[in-house]
Amino acid sequence: MTSATPAPVIHPSAVVEAGAKLGAGVQVGAFCYIGNDVEVGDGTSFGPHCSVQGPTRIGRDNRFHGHCAIGGEPQDKKYAGERVELSIGDRNVFREFCTVNRGTGGGGNSTSVGDDNWFLAYTHVAHDCHVGNHCVFSNNATLAGHVTVGDHVILSGFAGIHQFCRIGSHAFVGMGAFVNGDVPPFLMVAQEGYGKPRGINSEGLKRRGFDSERIGAIKRAYRALYMSGASLEEARARLADIANDSADVRAFLDFIESGERPLLR
Known part of the structure; x- marks a missing residue:
């Protein structure tokens, strides 16, 4: 790291394990924990009380607000401690109390998040999920395990997606909708017990x-x-x-x- 490259800024109360790798200009807030086998790209910041466990790879210019729990073990009883990973791309925003889990050995070994997504407070991305780019997860939106989400998807507040479902690109899932089947691209899904298609996401497409x-x-x-x-x-x-x-x-x-x-x- 040259003198012109900004060093990471780590609050005195934070714990960064020796095996963690922090890029230029990374900011680690008060009472954070960054574990071994965690790599963080340049310009990423962590608010107070965040935790990141590895193996986890995080790209550049991400923002994690307070109390995010990133890279935790999968919430799956079959998980037996095997090496599984989480990868997060660039320029994502994770608001307060977001949780993102690593994958499972039986589910492909990894969870992934793309670029330029917004995860609002209390959102959850479970093990073996794969989220594309430019998505918005509103407060309390939740993915069960093995869910695949395309690009430009919007999940409204309290939406819940059943395990192994797919959400196609440009889809819009309304507030409180529970989705237990695949949602094709471009659709709007509204709350009615389990979510029901209610037209296409024409405004989003425009x-x-x-x-x-x-x-x-x-x-x-x-x-x-x-x-x-x-x-x-x-x-x-x-x-x-x-x-x-x-x-x-x-x-x-x-x-x-x-x-x-x-x-x-």
């Missing part, structure tokens, strides 16, 4: 630069799958026709055909 032609094709796909009264196989055939002229609908159809959980319908 904000991300989708033009009227792209949104129109996605709407046609939604109507074919959810409003036509067709069987799933009949709807797939209709989606295949629409997908010939729309890469978005092709992604929608590919998502539907690749899942292990039942489709939320």
Whole structure:
């Protein structure tokens, strides 16, 4: 580290184990704990009372507010102490009391979070989950184990996602919705017992630069799958026709055909 490179700033009350590696300009607040086999990229900061356990890799310019618990052991009775990891990308924000667990040996060994996500207070990312980029998890949104979340997904407050489910890119899950099946890309899900599809996330798509032609094709796909009264196989055939002229609908159809959980319908 050269004289021009800012050294980490560590509060006197914090504990940083000898095996931790902190990048340039990392800030570690009061009463934090940074464990062995933790790597933290340049410019990342930790508010008071955060804990990070390894093996965990954290990228640059992340912000962890007070009382985050990152890289803890998976909440899985089958976990037997095997080496499992957590990786977090760049420029994420984790607000107060967020929890993110490492993976399990039987679930792929790792949990991952991409770049530019916002995790508001009390959100939870369980073992073996994989979160994409540019997502927003509102307060108390929770992922059970083995959940995959695409890019630009919004989970509203108190939303809960069942284990092994997938949430497609650009989906919006409403406040308090419980999701126990795969949510295709672009959909909106509303609270009604377990969450039910309630149209596409058109406002979010407009904000991300989708033009009227792209949104129109996605709407046609939604109507074919959810409003036509067709069987799933009949709807797939209709989606295949629409997908010939729309890469978005092709992604929608590919998502539907690749899942292990039942489709939320």
